[in-house]
Amino acid sequence: SSWVMTCAFEQSKGNLIACGGLDNVCSIYNIQNQSANARATKELVAHDGYLSCCRFTDEGHIITSSGDSTCIYWDINSGEVLKTFSDHTGDVMSVAINPENSNVFVSGSVDKTAKIWDLRNGKCVQTH
DSSP, X not given: OOOEEEEEEOTXXXXXXXXXXXXXXXXXXXXXXXXXXXXXXXXXXXXXXXEEEEEEEETTEEEEEETTSOEEEEETTTOOEEEEEOOOSSOEEEEXXXXXXXXXXXXXXXXXXXXXEETTTTEEEEXX
């Protein structure tokens, strides 16, 4: 296995954790149904670079950021990419979900910008 560079707890029920890193994969684990050292219940694969950050929007969805300059919004159950956010011009290092509106998140990049995104239309609504 490779270096784990990010991890997150799902916040509403706390049954899921996610982690990822140099393997370019976001691995999802259900900690209620597994023993120690169990395998991932889902592996989300689409990034072309390392996984730098992951944050749950709810129990069924997660946002990941990557060294491939993108963020991806995922359906955890199906493993499908719902939207890819690709306005950054450098590695995206972090994401944070708006605590008052889970349809909005911010991403920070080595391109020296922070971008606010709306999941409903898939667009950047502000750049700082």
